[in-house]
Amino acid sequence: MTRNVDAIVVGGGIHGCSTALHLCLAGLKPVLIEKDYAGRHASGVNAGGVRQLARHIPEIPLSIRSMGIWEKIKGLLDDDCSFESYGQVLVAENEEELAVCRARVAELNALGFTHEELIDATELRRLVPAVAETCPGGVVSRRDGAANPAQTTTAFRRKAEQLGATVREGVAASNIRYSDGLWHVDVGTETFAAPVLVNAAGAWAGKIAAALGEPVPVETVAPMLMITSRVPHFIDPVVILRGRKLSFKQFKNGTVLIGGGHLATPYQDRNETVLDWRSLATSARTVFELFPVMRSATIVRAWAGIEAKMKDDIPVFGPSSRHKGLYHQFGFSLHGFQLGPGAGAVMAELIVNGGTQTRVSELGIDRFHPSTL
Amino acid sequence: MTGAPKREDYDVVVIGAGPAGLAAAATSAEAGLTTLLLDENIGPGGQVFRAIASTPVTERSQLGADYWVGADLVQSLRASSAEVIHRATVWSLDRNLDIAVSIGGASAFVKAKRVILATGALERPFPIPGWTLPGVMTAGAAQTMLKSSALVPDGRTVIAGQGPLLWLLAAQILRLGGRIDRILDTTERSNYFAALPHAFAFLTSPYFTKGLSMMREVKAKVQVVSGVTELSAADDGQLTSVSYVAGGKREIIPADLLLLHQGVVPNVNLAMSADVEHRWDDLQLCWSPVLDASGNSSVAGIAIAGDGAGIGGANAAVVRGRIAARSAVEALAPAAAAKLAPMATLRTDLAKAERGRVFLDTLFRPSPHFRIPAGDTIVCRCEEVTAKDVLDSVAIGATGPNQLKAYRRTGMGPCQGRLCGLTVTELMAQARAKTPQEIGYYRLRAPVKPITLAELAAVPKSEADVKAVVRG
Numbered sequence: 007m008t009r010n011v012d013a014i015v016v017g018g019g020i021h022g023c024s025t026a027l028h029l030c031l032a033g034l035k036p037v038l039i040e041k042d043y044a045g046r047h048a049s050g051v052n053a054g055g056v057r058q059l060a061r062h063i064p065e066i067p068l069s070i071r072s073m074g075i076w077e078k079i080k081g082l083l084d085d086d087c088s089f090e091s092y093g094q095v096l097v098a099e100n101e102e103e104l105a106v107c108r109a110r111v112a113e114l115n116a117l118g119f120t121h122e123e124l125i126d127a128t129e130l131r132r133l134v135p136a137v138a139e140t141c142p143g144g145v146v147s148r149r150d151g152a153a154n155p156a157q158t159t160t161a162f163r164r165k166a167e168q169l170g171a172t173v174r175e176g177v178a179a180s181n182i183r184y185s186d187g188l189w190h191v192d193v194g195t196e197t198f199a200a201p202v203l204v205n206a207a208g209a210w211a212g213k214i215a216a217a218l219g220e221p222v223p224v225e226t227v228a229p230m231l232m233i234t235s236r237v238p239h240f241i242d243p244v245v246i247l248r249g250r251k252l253s254f255k256q257f258k259n260g261t262v263l264i265g266g267g268h269l270a271t272p273y274q275d276r277n278e279t280v281l282d283w284r285s286l287a288t289s290a291r292t293v294f295e296l297f298p299v300m301r302s303a304t305i306v307r308a309w310a311g312i313e314a315k316m317k318d319d320i321p322v323f324g325p326s327s328r329h330k331g332l333y334h335q336f337g338f339s340l341h342g343f344q345l346g347p348g349a350g351a352v353m354a355e356l357i358v359n360g361g362t363q364t365r366v367s368e369l370g371i372d373r374f375h376p377s378t379l
Numbered sequence: 380m381t382g383a384p385k386r387e388d389y390d391v392v393v394i395g396a397g398p399a400g401l402a403a404a405a406t407s408a409e410a411g412l413t414t415l416l417l418d419e420n421i422g423p424g425g426q427v428f429r430a431i432a433s434t435p436v437t438e439r440s441q442l443g444a445d446y447w448v449g450a451d452l453v454q455s456l457r458a459s460s461a462e463v464i465h466r467a468t469v470w471s472l473d474r475n476l477d478i479a480v481s482i483g484g485a486s487a488f489v490k491a492k493r494v495i496l497a498t499g500a501l502e503r504p505f506p507i508p509g510w511t512l513p514g515v516m517t518a519g520a521a522q523t524m525l526k527s528s529a530l531v532p533d534g535r536t537v538i539a540g541q542g543p544l545l546w547l548l549a550a551q552i553l554r555l556g557g558r559i560d561r562i563l564d565t566t567e568r569s570n571y572f573a574a575l576p577h578a579f580a581f582l583t584s585p586y587f588t589k590g591l592s593m594m595r596e597v598k599a600k601v602q603v604v605s606g607v608t609e610l611s612a613a614d615d616g617q618l619t620s621v622s623y624v625a626g627g628k629r630e631i632i633p634a635d636l637l638l639l640h641q642g643v644v645p646n647v648n649l650a651m652s653a654d655v656e657h658r659w660d661d662l663q664l665c666w667s668p669v670l671d672a673s674g675n676s677s678v679a680g681i682a683i684a685g686d687g688a689g690i691g692g693a694n695a696a697v698v699r700g701r702i703a704a705r706s707a708v709e710a711l712a713p714a715a716a717a718k719l720a721p722m723a724t725l726r727t728d729l730a731k732a733e734r735g736r737v738f739l740d741t742l743f744r745p746s747p748h749f750r751i752p753a754g755d756t757i758v759c760r761c762e763e764v765t766a767k768d769v770l771d772s773v774a775i776g777a778t779g780p781n782q783l784k785a786y787r788r789t790g791m792g793p794c795q796g797r798l799c800g801l802t803v804t805e806l807m808a809q810a811r812a813k814t815p816q817e818i819g820y821y822r823l824r825a826p827v828k829p830i831t832l833a834e835l836a837a838v839p840k841s842e843a844d845v846k847a848v849v850r851g
Contacts, residue, residue, distance in 0.1 A: 043782060050785065156785030164776050175778075235793060235829060259788075278654050280473045281825060283488070283838070290835035301836075304829035306793055 011037045011172065013202035013357065014191050016179045016214065018042075019049035020155070020343060021335050022206035023162035024350025027082075030169035032358045037198045038163070038171050039191065041178035042277065045159030047208055048313035049343065053231055053253055053265040054155045055244055056344045058121045059094040059147035060110075062320050064368035065345065066119055071364045072348025073121075073149055079347065085161035090258075091151035092242035095125075095133050097144045097296075103248040107145045121147050136240045138296050144248065152244050152255050155343055162346070172198075179207075182214065189331055202357050204333045209274055209312045211322075211336030215371070219328055222337070222374045223317035228272040228279040228310035229265065229340050232286055234303040236260030241297075252292045262303065264289050267340055270310035279310040315339040323349060323369035324356060333357060334371050383487045384480070385462055389415045391707050392478055392491035393461075394469050394649065397425020398693045399685025400497030401452040402700030407495075408461035410708040410715040415489065416456070417467040417480055419828075423453045425499050425685075426519065427693045429526040436529050441554040443547070445589070445693065452697065471825035472496075472653040474678045481830050486838050493680050493707040496650055497700060500643035500686035503665070503745065504802050505540060506752040508611035510639060511760050514618025518548045518640030531557025534635030537621045539563035539610055542642040542743045543590060549597045561632060562597070563623050564605040565641065567746045577738035584735030585694070604630075610749070612637050641745040645687045648795055651823040653678055659816040662740050663690055664750065665801060666820055672726070673706035674699055682706060690740075694732035701725055751805050758806065759799040761792020766806060773810045780804060780821045790821040793829055 013029050015022045018040025026038040040046070056076050058069045080086045098104035111124045125133070126143045133146060167173050177194040182203070184190070189203035205214045212224035237260055245254040251266035268285035272278075286308055293300050316322065316337040326332035335353055338345060348364070355362040391407040393400045396418035404416040424431035428449025436442055456463065464482060471479035476491045502519045509515060518538065524530040531552050536559050538549055545562075552559055581587055597603070609624035613631075622631045644665035647657060656677035657666040667689040674682040682703040685696035702725045708716045752758060752766040764787045769777075772786035780796075780803050783789050789803055790796035796803075800821055808818040 043778060045782075045785065154785065156782075160776065160782065160785050234832065276654070278474075280475060281471070283471060283479055283825075283835075287835050287838040290832050293832060294836040301831075301833045303832045304793075305826055305832060305835055306829045307791070307795070307824045308826065309824045 008190065008197040008199050011035050011198055011200045013037075013204060014039065014189055014198050014200045015204040015206055016182075016191065017206035017208055017211065017336070018044035018163060018173075018175060019047065019206060019208050020045070020159045020162060020346030021049070021338070021349055022204070023159055023166055024346045025204055025206060025335060025353045026171045027162050027166035027169065028350040028354035029357065030166055030171050032354050034358065036171050037200070038166060038173045039177075039179040039193050040173070040175045041210070043175045044163035045156050046277070048311035049159045049208070049346070050156040051231070051309055051311035052155045052343050053255065053263055054152045054343065055094065055253065055255070056089065056091070056151045056153050057094050057147070057244065057341070058344070059145065059150055060096055060246065061341065063117065064320055067365040068323070068345055068348050068352060068369070070121065071352060072345050075347035075351060076153070076344070077149070079153075082347075083161040083165045085157065087158040087161055088154035089151060090153075091149055093133065093146050093148045094150035094244040094246065095130065095144055095146050096246050096248055097130065097134070097137060097141050098248045099141055099250070101142055104142045104144070107143070107248060111145060121149065123148065133243055134241060134245055136297050136299050137245070146243070150244065182217070184329060202331050202333065204335055204353065206335040208336060209272070209314045211334070212314055215322070215334060218326070218332065220326060220371055222322060222371060224314050224337050226272050226274050226312060227315045227340070228270040228312050229267050230270045230281055230286055230308060230310045231263060231265040232289070232305050232308035234262040234264070234300070235306050237262060237300065237303045240299050247292070250292050252289055254293065254297070262300065264293055272310070272312045274312055277312070279312065281308055281310060313338070313340065313342070321345070321369055322371045323366055324371065327370070327372040382464070383482060383485065384415055384464065384489050386413065386489070388490045389413045390491070390711050391415070391493045391495060391704070392417065392489060393495045393497060394472075395425060395497035395499055395685070395687075396420065396423040396463070396465070397497060397499045397685060398427060398449070398452065398696035399499070399700035400425065400495070401456050402697045403495045403497060403684055403704040404461040404463070405452070405456040405459045406701050406704035406719060407707055408459035410712060410718055412708060412711055412715075414461040416461050416463045417469050418463070418465050419468050421465055423456065423463070423465070424449050426523075428452070429523060434526055436526070436555070442526070442551060448693070468828050469649060470828050470830055472649055472681075474654055476680050479825070481828075481834060484834060486830060486834050488838070491680070492711055493682065495700070495703045495707065496681065496683045496687055497685045497696075498646045498649050498687045500690060501646045501797055502640060503642050503644050504798055505639040505641050505749060506756055506758055506802050507639070507749065508756050509613060509618075511757050512612050512614045512618050513616070514614065514635060515612050515637045515639065518545055518638045521638050522548050522551065525551055525555065529555060531555045532636050533558050535560050535633055536636045536638065537561050537563060537632065537634045538638045538640070539565060539607065539621070539623070540640040541566040541745065542640060543586070543739065544643065545640045546590065546593050546597055548638070548640070549601065550593045553597065553600055559601045560634065562601050562603040563607045563610065563621070563625075564603055565607045565610065565746060565749055566605065566743065568606055570742050570744055574738050574742035577741055581735035581738035586692070586735055586739070608748070641749055642743055643686065643690055644801065645689060647687065648797065648823050648827045650676065650681070650683055650687065651820070652825050652827050653681060655681060655683070657820070659814065660689065662737070662744075664744065674703035675706060691733055691736060695729060695736075698725055698729040698732050702729065750802065751809055752802065758802050759787070759789040759792070761794050761798070762788045764789050769803060769806050770810050773807055777807070778811070779807060779819045781819070783807070784821075795823055795827065796821045
């Protein structure tokens with residue numbers, strides 16, 4: 007039997023859950039379909055960085071929009087998502103890197119963006135006392151911070167369901183088709199039909215887009231993270247490096263998360279990843295050099311989440327260039343978590359109002375002309 | 380027998396030097412395969428033959444004849460060409476059969492054509508009120524001290540729980556002059572009836588007469604209270620008393636030491652972290668790997684032998700070790716397999732060693748109220764999460780152990796779920812009216828044992844890094 011709803015959202019990551027929630031807030035009744043469970047992949051196991059810092063310029067408006075929602079997340083979700091805002095700091099390890107930082111901040115200022123601020127060695131030391139003395143400065147985005155990704159994605163899912171979204175977990179969306187003016191999707195023995203279909207299927211979204219005639223240059227990646235045992239509190243902001251792959255965050259309970267984008271091998275069909283310990287060792291060496299205080303900490307767990315990475319590292323966001331009622335929201339390329347709340351809000355505006363005040367025009371799927379693939 | 384592995388590649392890497400691992404490594408090396416045995420302890424033996432090569436206990440009858448069987452296994456291993464490294468903690472294994480091992484504070488990587496996991500068993504969690512107090516420990520921990528250092532309790536000691544190991548430990552403590560004030564037997568009365576149909580097989584098993592005489596020996600010296608239905612420990616900073624209910628009557632006895640034990644379960648952490656498929660075993664009430672008749676798992680090249688393959692005891696472990704090794708030999712050096720005992724003989728040996736197991740599993744099936752706690756009883760020791768906390772999280776949407784992490788951090792501490800995993804699965808299954816199989820288990824991650832950041836930082840650079848340096 008076919009059940010008619012207002013929108014079908016495929017994918018229970020933070021993006022799908024946020025879009026479902028915002029559609030509910032706009033008075034629609036969506037169905038959210040997740041083949042595993044909400045937050046099973048990248049959305050639930052990423053570093054939790056809530057970061058406007060160091061973003062690609064085309065996605066900065068979306069990031070800023072999202073930041074406003076993060077700052078009121080408890081009011082939206084009845085869950086604080088363990089969000090905290092001690093800023094994010096990009097560390098320049100030498101004068102050349104600092105020069106790049108200076109140019110970047112100047113470029114942003116010229117475009118009217120002021121969230122990134124150049125800092126000298128003194129301010130860097132004040133923000134990150136444990137950092138090696140040789141670092142000459144960097145960039146700070148003071149409103150940035152971090153949240154618990156699994157808690158956040160779960161909270162979005164829960165609130166969406168409370169506000170009337172139908173949630174189907176554990177069964178994949180299949181047989182996606184358009185007929186009689188409606189999108190139809192099978193979920194096990196059920197079929198849902200709606201005028202709107204949102205493709206927010208993360209690492210699985212590229213296949214859906216391709217099957218609907220909109221192939222894009224996307225690959226499946228699995229960035230690795232590792233976490234340490236509890237160590238005495240020594241750092242508040244999230245730290246990322248300019249020149250090397252490292253991100254670094256200490257949680258309230260003392261554990262330290264080490265990431266930075268080294269990749270595991272994904273086995274997407276099995277929901278599995280195989281870690282590359284030699285690359286993780288590179289991260290460990292970087293931490294060892296920059297934060298002597300961490301040398302005796304123990305690594306208690308490492309993992310990787312499966313997600314989609316675009317060739318140009320910018321998400322695919324907005325209406326389909328081929329089909330009425332189809333919207334894409336995927337390919338966030340290792341930096342989609344912070345964008346989730348805002349992207350859901352903007353997506354709901356695109357669906358309900360046909361437009362948005364937030365500038366997202368450079369993120370559209372139409373940027374990939376078949377000849378560029 | 381310490382230091383880094385001599386090679387980077389081996390035909391067979393065996394992990395764990397208990398009964399299964401000793402037998403597997405000796406068999407594999409005997410057939411001429413390059414064999415590496417990695418073991419966490421300071422000497423061979425695993426748990427059941429712990430300190431077999433070094434125990435200060437010399438009077439053989441005190442530890443029992445079964446214990447000394449281990450000495451023969453060690454001898455065959457030493458006579459073989461297997462490379463053996465002790466104090467070697469394997470902290471990662473993946474489906475490519477890449478193994479990371481920490482030896483003396485330095486990590487090395489080795490690759491195997493076949494891996495035989497013989498990581499044995501763990502004691503089942505026993506989450507009663509007060510189980511985390513100082514002065515409360517597991518029977519297994521007490522036995523470790525007894526075997527390796529001849530240490531036995533001399534304060535007021537209560538042993539509570541059930542299962543063969545409990546009686547063995549009690550007998551060993553008494554023989555070494557230790558003190559036991561009372562044994563609280565938590566075996567459910569209904570288990571005796573349930574086990575009855577399987578009794579005939581058990582009567583013909585080697586465990587029967589030994590088990591019976593051990594229980595008689597203990598009961599002659601210690602007051603044993605059977606049919607215990609409630610149990611808790613109280614403290615004033617240190618254990619002071621144990622409270623229990625038997626036959627509807629509550630009694631409180633002063634105690635300095637409470638030893639808890641309700642059976643053992645497969646130690647699945649390394650296998651699960653390598654993505655080996657496991658199923659819930661409804662009889663043994665634990666996760667067991669899905670294996671073929673030769674112990675091969677769902678991951679090509681990884682076999683599991685011994686109690687890690689499902690609890691079967693030491694005799695079965697030895698045979699399972701030989702079967703897994705023979706299977707590896709058949710695959711890698713078929714001609715050499717002729718030297719080894721035929722598979723048919725090994726399977727007959729295994730059937731004999733496993734005889735009576737169903738009886739034991741049924742008789743010593745732990746009761747639900749000692750497996751599935753309620754209220755303020757701690758479930759996860761690392762994060763101090765109570766049974767009520769878990770149920771509250773279920774009420775607001777946590778559907779399984781992995782989702783629960785987002786609410787309570789259960790299983791995310793250093794023990795990686797070893798002390799809470801089964802409890803969480805069963806508690807959530809009960810709360811959600813699902814089977815444990817449907818509820819599932821934590822996804823386990825390497826490192827399965829923590830390593831220091833400094834140790835990880837010191838491992839050899841990746842090929843990509845080396846190339847980057849060369850390119851300048």
